[in-house]
Amino acid sequence: MKPIRLEAELLDARAVARQMVRLRLRVGPCAIRARPGQFVMLGPLAEGMDPFLNRPFSIHRLEGPEAWELLVAEVGRGTRMLARLEPSARLPVLGPLGSGFEPPAEGELLLVGGGAGVAPLFFLAEDQLARGRRVRLFYGASSADRLVGCEALAARGARVEICTDDGSAGFGGFVTARLEQALGDGSDWLAACGPEPMLRAVTGLARRFGLAAQVSLENRMACGTGACMGCSLLLAGGPRRVCVDGPVFDAREVF
Amino acid sequence: MVDLELDMRARIGRLELAKPVMTASGTFGFGEEYRSLVDLGALGAIVTKGISLRPRAGNPAPRIAETPCGMLNAVGLENPGLEAFLRDKLPGLREMGPAVVVNILGDTLEDYAALARALDGAGGVDALEVNISCPNVERGGLAFGTDPALAAEVAAAVRESTRLPVLVKLTPDVTDIAAVARAVAATGVDGLVCINTLRGMAIDPLSGRPRLGKVIGGLSGPAIRPVALRAVFEVAREVDTAVVGVGGIGCWQDAVEFLRAGAVAVQVGCATFRDPSAAVMVLRGLEDFLKGLGVRSCSQLVGAVEL
């Protein structure tokens, strides 16, 4: 669907892990038109001109027919402001924006998420589980207190493989190390979102094991609609705007 | 009763706009990016992203950095080039309603002239805006805009290569913007657009890395509004050529400031990133304000500053 701009109502802002908040936004009937992998621009975040730019966030989950959930890691000024919002606050939203994931029609789906990068993979996982697909999520976080939503996703039927850098939960080590052990068992597609080094490593593994891979990228954004060329990356095939040509790209195009 | 309809037309030399509010180059793509979001037809003109003869890939990321009340950009004129613009973008732009102003950028005088010739014959282009003030490219751009004689040479080259109205966009990064304006105005162009971005930079204090891939970029937004207003004021006082104001305009009050300083029309730039409808809101607010004032035409406000 074409993006629209609206005043969303904040239904709920809840701390779900250390420095991670989940925002539940009522956006109306357009909610269900979003596709997994798409994102929104939130803002202006305050009255006045600071912070000046709106902030991009993936759609984390659909919540009922009229609401989107966002998973926000507090990393700077804007995200801290979002974390402190009170329910019933109004927040301008532009979306849904960008391309979505394109999973194949058959086979188990491997999803690889790191940190807040796991956000769009929940939407993808739940969407695919509802269609009867098998989903396996490799979820990496720095420590156990940064993990969100694992039980709920497992309860919906996903296999969730937790990895923590400090070993405080699940596999101790990078998510890519755990992924490497599991590859080669027949899956032929994966989707990944997270820090660039992780995406690079995942792409390397996908190449080695012959999997098709889609990666969701981040970049600084101003407009979110393809107008400013501010988020372009100079890829082998030429400049590509993350906000409209992505954020989901074929991994081979990027790395 | 006589109908005292408010006359919002703006005359920029030979270019007449139905409304005095345009989108600024580089902040509104080619219009199509905002088609589903903005009442495009309300606008006076859409100014395109800067077009060069050949496609340009632009600068490495990051190209954007947020700064106090504004932003830095170092996009580096990424654009599809003249040929693809004419084929893929211009037909859509023509249909949108507002006047079509094509922003052009060259490495050499001959590039500017060639762009002007090609766009003259294209049909559906209402005016050219000559960018001699881009801080984000190695050659051309700013190099022309900071020297009055060179600036005038580019203006004359474009002027002689097209029958279309020509606007020239000036940089604030000079000691004496009035001197550049005088030289350019003497070539007989239709309008002077003040201002392009100011050169600026930002460094991440922890990593020590510049926040822009290109290190230095252009500053825009409310942070530069006083500089832009001063430039409009100095230029409008100096030349008879029409002046268009741009820089940090985000609401109708800002537009009124620029009209009072001497601009006959304004452009809305990165305010669009905060609210896609910013330019339309500026226009509507301006109309309401003028109606409230009881004036008959927008032009009555131009230069109305009490000194």
Ligand SMILES: Cc1cc2nc3c(=O)[nH]c(=O)nc-3n(C[C@H](O)[C@H](O)[C@H](O)COP(=O)(O)OP(=O)(O)OC[C@H]3O[C@@H](n4cnc5c(N)ncnc54)[C@H](O)[C@@H]3O)c2cc1C
């Ligand atoms: C398509 C996309 C989807 C995203 N989805 C999520 C998500 O679901 N959850 C989440 O927590 N974060 C997500 N991010 C990252 C999120 O946008 C940034 O963490 C956020 O903008 C930081 O804002 P701040 O004011 O707290 O940080 P500051 O550092 O104060 O921000 C300063 C400027 O840098 C920009 N910026 C800072 N970090 C990033 C980044 N990693 N990516 C892009 N711009 C950045 C900000 O937007 C702002 O313009 C996403 C980014 C993109 C591009």
Ligand SMILES: Cc1cc2nc3c(=O)[nH]c(=O)nc-3n(C[C@H](O)[C@H](O)[C@H](O)COP(=O)(O)O)c2cc1C
């Ligand atoms: C992302 C971005 C891209 C721009 N690209 C161009 C361009 O291609 N040509 C040009 O003449 N000006 C360009 N500009 C400058 C704007 O048109 C305008 O002069 C400047 O941003 C000041 O106005 P503002 O504060 O309202 O944004 C660009 C500005 C931004 C923010």
Ligand code: FES
């Ligand atoms: S953020 Fe403006 S083009 Fe992508």
